[in-house]
Amino acid sequence: MPQEIRLNAFDMNCVGHIQQGLWRHPRDQSSRHGELQYWMDYAKKLEAGLFDGLFLADVVGVYDVYGGNADASLRGAVQVPANDPLMIVPAMAAVTKHLGFGVTCNLTYEQPFLFARRMSTLDHLTGGRIGWNIVTGYLDSAARAIGIDHQLAHDDRYDLADEYMSLVYKLWEGSWADDAVLNDREKGVYASPSRVRAIHHRGAQYKVDAMHLCAPSPQRTPVLYQAGSSTRGRQFAATHAECVFVNGQKKEGIREIVGDIRARAAQYGRSASDVNVFMGATLVIGRTDAEARDKLEDYRRYVSSEAALAHAAASLGIDFSRYDIDEPVDTQKSQAIVSNVEAMTRTAGPQWTRRKLLEQMVLGSRQTPWVGSAQSIADLMMAWVEETGIGGFNLSRTVVPECFDDVVDLLIPVLQERGAYKTAYRDGTYREKLFGHARLPESHPAAQYRGGFGQDL
Template sequence: MAKKILFNAFDMNCVGHIQQGLWAHPRDQSGRYTDLSYWIDYARRLEAGLFDGIFMADVVGVNDVYGGSNAAALRGAVQVPVNDPMLLVPAMAAVTKHLAFGITANLTYEAPFLFARRMSTLDHLTNGRIGWNIVTGYLDSAAKAIGLDAQAAHDDRYDLADEYMNVVYRLWEESWQDDAIVNDPSRHLYADPQKVHKIRHKGPQYSLDAIHLCEPSPQRAPVLYQAGSSTRGRQFAATHAECVFVNGQKIEGVKAIIDDIRTRATDRGRKPDDIKVFMGATIVTGRTDKEAQEKYEDYRAYVSSEAALVHAAASMGIDFAKYDLDEPIETGKSAAIVSNVEAMTRTAGPQWTKRKLLEQMVLGSRQPPMIGSAEKIADELGKWANEAGVDGFNLSRTVVPECFDDIIESVIPILQDRGLYKTAYSEGPLRQKLFGQPRLPARHIGAGHRRFSPAAE
């Protein structure tokens, strides 16, 4: 039986997300991001189209590396203004039954005790449809916003993240036993105090002496997403992640990253299929190749090169405003997203320039779009799944909602005809849909904190 491809819509609670400048297109609706009805309609569309989820990116700082100022980011709506993604989830969950919600939250600036409660609350309110994209941040502006001089070094942030994960695992898995809830009004007994346990932790970064405030939710721990492809990021993913996001380069390059992460996971006692891999993709499609190309040219007319450079500068930690078009870029040691710098160097060589970067950003980001008829797009998606080992795709928006309507109306039926996409949702929480069980498998590091574990899966 052919493996079914998974789709997430990739978005952010803001005007300009990945494809910089396309918010200015006259058919784009992303400027309605402050209108709750926009997100409710969005969720309904995606579920009607059998999308697996909507994945919400987030940043808690401003992209101010370019020119040493936030001015260009503000002019171009480059992920600012940006609202909290978590507050959208209950409204979207209320009008859907199956659509999942992957929420990005930066653990560097979140107390684990309060964050664990928010995730459990969302897991309850969605009936087990919540996932967490674990990030450690890459913006100095975020660190300064909470009173620090600058962010920690790249690998140090992952060391902090390992400790953070240990704390939240204990809150989710260890504090409340499975049978702690009695809910017996006749005895005025809701929870058995003997089965609710304090979590005591004292480490280099975090101290805790408390019970988890929430009773066990459908999944307990949310489905765990992670996007780091640097060496340290892969180590973290192999230990913690259930879903890993990678950016498309060449098939062999993506396959090498996927194989490496799964090998590292196996070395930690996990199974290769304990990890689903989603690749970032941008799709421009139509009934024919000609129609798709015309749509692409239409979209391209609204791209902002300055805004694209603003986003790239922040994510790579390099101020491109300092360079002429053909001046070699000095990368140095970035404290931002190391894998982005590494990917650009692989693509353009060690002496790459701003011109080479702009040549890649044809739709306002470094993600090259897939352009063509629905048949051609289906061919390409199937090739990535077969040859690189990709399980699904994080589909970034271009002009919304038409970009997702095009996929739902044209591409998904072809994938279904080929047996590559589901024709109906399966039942159960998100983890059940992805992995066949609602809770972390016994072999996952987080499950080691259970007091009364179910039989090892």
């Protein structure tokens, strides 16, 4: 029996997300991202296709590495303007019942006490369908936006993140007992003081003396996503993440990352089933292979090379405008997304150039699209799942909404016929649908903060 494939739509509350320039396509509707109805219709479409979730990316700075300014990003709508992803979730939750929502929030610039309350609030409002994509950031422009000259070094950001996680775990898992809320109208007691405790955290970065302001939400801790594939990122994922997002490359590379993260997780007492891996993929689907190729050529007419380089420059931490087209690029000092630099080096060799980078950007990103009929794409997806150990895919949008119409109308029926995709949602929270339990398991490090009520933590 084939493994059930999980699917997330991968998007961002902006115009140009990953495939740079495709917002210009006459059928693309991403410029409506400021309209609530756009997102409500989007969510209903994904739920009709039994998608597991909508995975929302975010950045809190602008892409200003290319040319030393943000001009190219502004011209090409390269993730700017970008609206807050959390604000659109309640509206989408109101018109759906099962769809999960993975939202990206940068912990480096989020005060943990207030952030913990926002996520608990969303977990309540969605009925337990919220997830958090944990990121530490990679843009100096984001650091400057809050008064810091530049971002922390790559590994230092993860050290800060480990402390941040312990603090929000204490708030989510350790402040309120499950039976703290009595709602006793006769006795006039809403919550039992003996079942709520204050958190006293003293760490290198954070100090908190407070109880969590929210009563326990359906999941307590949101489903935890993380996208780091560098050596330090894998260590963090093995410790904390339930779902890991990796970028596609060769199968052996993905298989190695999946195996390494799960082996590291086992060292922390976690099981392989505690960690699910989603691979990023871009699909161009037709009723036939020829129709899909025609659609790809139509899309390619709208790709922006300048916008693609502006996006790549920021995520790789390299100003490509300083290099001639065939001049070897120096990658040694990047403090951006280290795993992106490593992946590019594996693909293009140790001395890669702007030309080699642009050759990969078929649709305005470094993610090479899969192009073919629904049957051909189903073959690819099933082979990747079987041969690499991933559990599913984050599907990046191209021309929206038609790219997801094609998945729902053409691809999913084929996967269902092959027994590789669900035919109905399971009941329960986001975590229950993904893992079979509503709360984090006892093997997760957050579990250490449960119990012992009546004592401060």
